[in-house]
Amino acid sequence: MSVNPRNPVSLKPHGLLGLSIMGASGILLFSGLSFVSIYFTPLVWSGYILFIDSIIFRRKGASLILTRPREFALMLPLSIFFWLVFEFYNLYIQNWHYVGLPEAIHLRWLGYAWAFATIWPAILETAEALAGWQRISSGKIQPLRITKKHLFFSFIFGVFCLAFPLIVSPNLAKYLAAPVWLGFIFFLDPLNYWMGRKSLFRDLEGGDLRVLYSLLLSGFLCGLLWEFWNYWAGAKWYYTIPILGNVKIFEMPVLGYLGFPPFAVECYVMYCFVRNIFTKRANS
DSSP states (O other): HHHHHHHHSOOHHHHHHHHHHHHHHHHHHHOOOOHHHHHHHHHHHHHHHHHHHHHHHHHHSHHHHHHOOOHHHHHHHHHHHHHHHHHHHHHOOOOOEEEESSSHHHHHHHHHHHHHHHHHHHHHHHHHHHSSSSHTOOOBBOOOOOOHHHHHHHHHHHHHHHHHHHHHHHHHHTTTTHHHHHHHHHHHHHHHHHHHHHHHHHHHHHTTOOOHHHHHHHHHHHHHHHHHHHHOOOOOOOOSSSSSTTTEEEEEEGGGGGGHHHHHHHHHHHHHHHHHHHHHHHHO
């Protein structure tokens, strides 16, 4: 049975479960329960994803978990893989490290995998939920003409952003987080455009900024939640950002918050790249 998204439909059971997980995790954290302290971040983000998916379903009558469960299941390991790419870059830029992790290696890797698996669903689900906001849904501009030259220079700039932190000295690499948070956008989106499928360049060509706006806002909101929940967690990450590193909101230096909106755009572009390849192969 279809659902009219304009009707005030109550939250689905998984949305109520998500709210319960977030609420119970907060209560149990401050009660001193060790398991919740260690796994607080993936717990609350798992609850958040269930909740926001239910919000999307209530508005649209369709959602990632309820109507595209296979895609959701595939997104979880992709999220882990994608984040490991940034962990690789952190070996060079050394901007964050983890503390309070369990000593047992299997429990530590459980926490890593669980937390990393929530990143892409959280970003993309939040963006989808925000896309219905009127100020975003009306995000139109004059269509832009995208040429081969634009795509080529974007691709080359992306290659430069991603390669530069890997070839400079360790002392300089610590200052090069920004190219990492931008590089995959400029590197992969021209490839998405050339595939003829989902691409931010293609959106610009159509004068449609709705996806871009929703991603930027999703990154900002998720970034605030990441840092807020991370601040209280027993197992957490600390930052060693060399510029204004002591001026913090929660554990994040203030300049670090500038990275969350473009990171959300990167999440989308990286995911679309893999999805576009899969779609192309499926239709070939």
